[in-house]
Amino acid sequence: MVRSGPLPPQLQRRGAALLCAAALAALPARLAAQTDYYNTDAGRPVLIEDAYPTERYAFELQLAPLRLERVSGGVYDWGVEPEIAYGILPQTHVEVGFPLAWTDAAGAAGEFGLAGIDVSVLHNLNVETSGLPAFGIAAEAVLPVGSLAPDQLYPSVKAIATRTFGFARFHVNGRYTFGSEPDSDTAGEAAEGPEELSRWMAGVAVDRTLPLRSMLLIADVYAAQPLHEEEDLEWNAGAGVRFQWSPRLAVDAGLGRRLTGGPRWFVTFGTAYAFAVRSLIPLPAR
């Protein structure tokens, strides 16, 4: 997560317009928060996700998605990002996350706070067929809310493709983030998780399902260009597992490492609980 530097008004307008356009485009379809182990979600446990959203009318609640990252110099960043996704329309979900961050530098006082509010909408354009992969689009934004949040709105757009073969499934993600470079002084350590803000990010994941065990093994590799233009391109890799604990509860765990720019690694653990709210479902008259 990278914070600081106000977004110029023209860029804020552009970002808002992009978000609106993406939301409008999503109206006839569905978004990407998932309700079981087979439908991957960004960061759970790897960054690269599939092109499918949460089912219509379903809520997916991620209660304790933990992330521990070891930065060079013995500094540990802890993060918890409770999220909730809702299948608001066919092939479309909306998602809101509240990332809480805690930086624990050796010999120094830790810092704890809300690192912004993440909002997103994901729309699946099509279901995969023999001739076509599944495609999805997403609009995301980090809102400048909280003591560790960025000082400005950072909107992003994302494209996703998923292709399934008998031996494995592949996902490709590409994301571009709008907004000016953050102020270096205000870009806190906690705001630099590898899965979060960058000028652009592109990567690929491969997963292998063990269907009779309701388990999925997944690995990804991606490149991210930091918002600071002078910084070098970063390469990261991760791997993990998703497991269906019960019909409504999925768990995930993973680990990863930055491949460039000095040693840095992370581990994650999370749970996702799926449910629906009866009053939000229109039942036809009998």
Place this chain on the structure above:
Amino acid sequence: MTAHPSTLRALLGALALVVGLGAEAGPLEAQWVRESEQFYLPAGHNWKFRDNYANADRLFNAFDYGHAILYEELYTRPDGPVERLEEKEFDFLTRRLLLNPPRVPLEEGAIEVAYAKLAPEAKMMFHWAHLLHRQAYDVWADERLSPAEKDAAMAEVLAYYRSRPDLAFSTVPKSMEIMDGQYFSLAFRQRYPKFNGLIWAYHWLQVGLYEPLLVGGDVQERKAGVDATVGRFWQMISDAPENMPHLMPMTASVAPEFSRRYPEVAIVFDNLHMMHDVVSDVLVSEKVPRGRKRQELLRQAELFRSDTAYATTREEWLRMAEMMGANNMGGRAVGFTAALPEPTVARGASMADMDHGAHAAQPADHAAMGHATHGADAGTTAPDREKALEFAARLLSDPAVEARIHADPRLHRLRSDHARAAGDPHAGHAQAQRAPGSAGEPSDADELLALAAEVVRDGEVQRRIQQDPVLRRQWEDPGVRRVLLRRP
């Protein structure tokens, strides 16, 4: 911003991998599918069957695998050895997976990878109907609900199911001809009789489990009844294929109390199970070229959603179930005796087989077995077809019409062609009752109707119809015209 050309090349390569590999030729619009998945109806009874009848519930998870691996094998290995399904997969399922079934419902898309991509629309129809199955079990497994509350809950889950007309099977019953009488029909059960028996045993249990839940007077009786029904299922699959159902289990035969109380739900399940068989036939049959599998599956899915295609009445649906015989379907799912029911027809018998065999002496019941609607005659009913056959037989036996056919070279040639294809059409009504032949060949009855449809267009024949009071009365029947005038 730094982006090395090699980086970009690597990322573009990854994109090409995902987007390009495995792509098969075909029109883009035909591949652009936008069906969406939807969560089950939230209610207090959710997952009660899993909580209260865990052993039975877990079997259904194994059934999911059986259906999925079947379609995947049929589609990806069309020329594979029969033993692959009949022995290897069958043994895995019956000796390992059913004994230790998965804990949670399976993600079928991860098993039937190629099939799911071939016809995701059909896959989603199955999934949506399976959700209805599970929700119906949950309703009746929830001991907190009174019978009246269970009825109300069943009505709700059915309404929710039907709120997706793009996925929901029709609540109008289909004639057996949709399963037995299409040009590709019977291919699966003829090539894979043992696996077909296993699928029918699955379907027997899936509809059969409702019966002990409904007829049990209290929770102990219900639990004992479910245990007994599961026990009968194990009896069925032991010594396979000896004890497996010989005909597709129909809900009205296996679970008559459930069918009486919830006829629309029972009809949906029969249509679901028929379509399972039809999909297998389409995948196996060489009469459906590989390049047309998707198209045919989508057409079948549409027929099964339609309220008119191959439609029959509820009364005929019940008669059909009675006529086919519960003993041929594994028997009713309660009140078991130690011995398994004694079938009266050959394993995997079709309607045509039954007509020529044990049931040949009961031609009057033929319509009840669902031969009244056929193929492209979507919208016609069983009685329509029966009346049309009677009319055709009388018309073609009429001396004046015979003379006209003999005098007219075109009609004469048509009659000769049809006679060669189907035997002597002058054999009359009894022969006209014969059902479609095996392997999807047109039946004698079809040939008779096709010939009558041509002859009836002739002006002189029309005059003769008007002169003869019986023919005229028959011809004035709208059902007869619907059947004959829709034919090419």
